[in-house]
Amino acid sequence: MKIFNLAWRNVFRHRRRTIITAAAISVGLAVMIYMDTMMNGLDSLAAGNIIDFETSHLEIFAKGYYREEGLFPLDTIIENPEFILQRIGKIKTIKGVTPRIKFQCRINNGIDELPVLGIGIDIEKESKVFETANTVVRGGYLKNQDDILIGKDLAKDMDLDVGSFLTIITRDQYGTYEAYDFTVSGLINTGHPLLDRNAALMHINIAQRLLSMHGITELCIKTRDDNKLMQLKQEIASEIGKNFEVYTYKELNAGIFEISGMKRSGQFMLALVVVIIAAVGIINTMLMAVMERIPEIGMLKAMGFGNYNIVKMFIYEGGIIGIFGSLFGCFLGLLASFHLVYFGLDLSHMLKDLDMIYPVKFIITGEINYMIVLGVFIFGVVVSVIVTLWPVRKATKLEPVEALRHV
Amino acid sequence: MKIQIPNPKHQVPNPKHQETRDKENGGTMIEHQVIRVPGYQRIRGKGLKSRIIRLSIVPYALCSMLFAQSGEEIIAQVDRNTVVSTVSYRAKMLISLGGKIREKEFIGYTRGKEYSYVEFVSPARDKGTRFLKIGDEMWMYIHAVERSTKIAGHMLRQSMMGSDFSYDDVAENEKLRDLYEIEFIGIDTIDDKACYKLELTAKVPEVNYFFKKMWVDKKTYIPVRSELYAKSGKLMKEVSITEYKKVETKNYPTKLIVVNKLRKDTFTELILEDIELDSKIPAKIFTKAYLERK
């Protein structure tokens, strides 16, 4: 028999202690894995919505456009997009480019007015970059010049439907008021709160007319390879020069991804706290268990077991319990996570009236990050070893007689 | 005898119109609205009819110069009414947005064209909010924050105190002759008063309303009604001055209603009370120090 076998036998000898410790670890780890899976899902969803509807992978602006969050200035516009299109036309990884004009306006149904973001789109090029055309749930896409698309939720808020008239009130780039009548051609339901509740889409040339401008506010770019966005950004920037700015969707939504990042460490902290609380409870149990075994430790010392071997034995014990606990915890966590991945969590009722900064809605599906699962597994084992070891250190400092005499 | 000056052909900019033009241009956007040159319009054509019309315009044009005033002069008269050495007043403002009504009260001081100061006294949450305007610059002071902010840039487009005006709406009124081509159209009757009807068309791009119509009371030179139009030709706001106070040679408006024509039950009513014209107002009122006083 070796020390490991001895440790193994000891683990099964104290069944209740083993089960409690392993169970506590399991639950903590399962929670951590599930939360991570959910957060991954939320991130992807948010990113997905942003990419599919709001900014696509990259955006090009005139230099100085993106100076203030939520400003949408009309004085810093791209006057000739052809220059940019010509320059970036040779970049193979670009899948599609579409121009957009974003401007602040109010939507007026004769009774109420709401501030919304006006978005002028080029319907032909849009389809290569954005998914908006596929999200029309009532009516049709933009056809006639005076057609406008609004979100299903916005329509409901303003008592509008397909065929309704509405007036868009805005000020052109010189500040002159414009009020223009549109017909609602369709309602969209994208899952992105910005487009569903706070935007109105129209033909880009109408937008230009309303705003008395020739140019556009931005070019949106979709790429085939969404892992190499920073490289693509550099490539584009070097092609088009100093008069323009290029941003990836993550940079444009830094706030949101920061929140996500903060949420992550917050979530991690929470899980850590949970685990620490569990650990403290385990330490208590372990303390008692080790106390019970001090005479046994004394006997081992009498037999000539050095501290090194005694500690080694307890490390093995902690490790074995940790592995069991972690295995079971990962199993539970993965089980719950698979449910989240394949069935998802339906939050559409809960989130309906919430004003979300985070661009998600409806059903959250998860994404399992196996690296995290592995990390969590290792974490569980390590915690278990530490928790077993800590009370033993004191015991090993005793003289054999003191240990043997210990009650 | 009323002199009828024939109306040269003019058009109110019209969305349908623009549409056709768009199609003609192959669907590209329009550069800019056509700015009409007022006064003597060129009548095209070589036929006899056109020649007669052309010839007959001349004496009419001369008459208009002699007997009636040009649009610019009418506006100049309007301006003269409101330029006083000093005014101090108490005002009530009734704001209705979609039927939701709010009342505010403020006191104000104006000196000449350059200086004005306004301080809200009611309701409680607006009490202590102050505005100072010197020339083209405007500052705002909120009592709770204890700091003054210059209203500039895109802030000027924000609504003033929750009303239907924006800050730059107010500022624009003083520069009509710089911003608009003013054309005298004819005589019209509003509420049994004879009025000069004027049409104002933007002559620079940086205006708030591309097109305005004004009816100026012949006797008092008060613009009893103004209609403010968007670029598309849609009527956006209607401003009526229904009461005024006569002080020596000047007529000072005391009741003003602005109706939002695009939104039901949305209007702002302004009533000036306790008006004192040409009294002595200490100069310190029009300083930033006074604005920021505790």
Add this chain to the structure above:
Amino acid sequence: MVEVRDLHKSYKVGKILFPALRGINLKIEDGEFTAIAGPSGSGKTTLLNAIGCLDIPTKGDVLIDGTSIATLSTKEKAEFRKNELGFVFQTFNLIPVLTAYENVEMPLILVNMPAAEKKERVISILEEVGLSEFIDRKSNEMSGGQQQRVAIARALVKKPSMVLADEPTANLDSTNAKEILSLMKELNKKKKTTFIFSTHDQLVMEFAERIIYLRDGKIASDKKK
């Protein structure tokens, strides 16, 4: 050979320092079957523990085959115990869920020995203590006497030069006690292993060849039979 020189040991009992040993001097030769006897509190267990380097003396020293225990580090003491000593306790101190075999095997974990040889050792020593039929019996399923035999087997499995037994018969009935003592005497004769007992049991003293009486921490008498 064990030499005890001017050994003192005091314990703190609450606030009072209790002197258990107050200067012991003696020599024990190889192969002896010696009992350290005396009334309760006389210091006999303390002396045994000191000899077994299970405790640190307050003053004085123990030399085993010339090596001074006081100069050894904790590690060295453990090594020493591993190689030279075997212990038998009043409370057996076996691991209950392990079998007799496994309990006896435990000290061998520390040595580098081929598995087959280990197995042979364990089985043969269990045979010698008369437990060949109990090899795979769990120790918590054995009687007191059987357990003590396992403890003895465990103490002897590494062929130590000395076995220290602290009140080995205290938890046994007289029949079992006699059997155990005969067994140990036999092993002493056969293997020349030194046996030192700490006891107040008359029976042990009958088997012993030399009795060292302690009283109040000092040697009262030292008689060879």
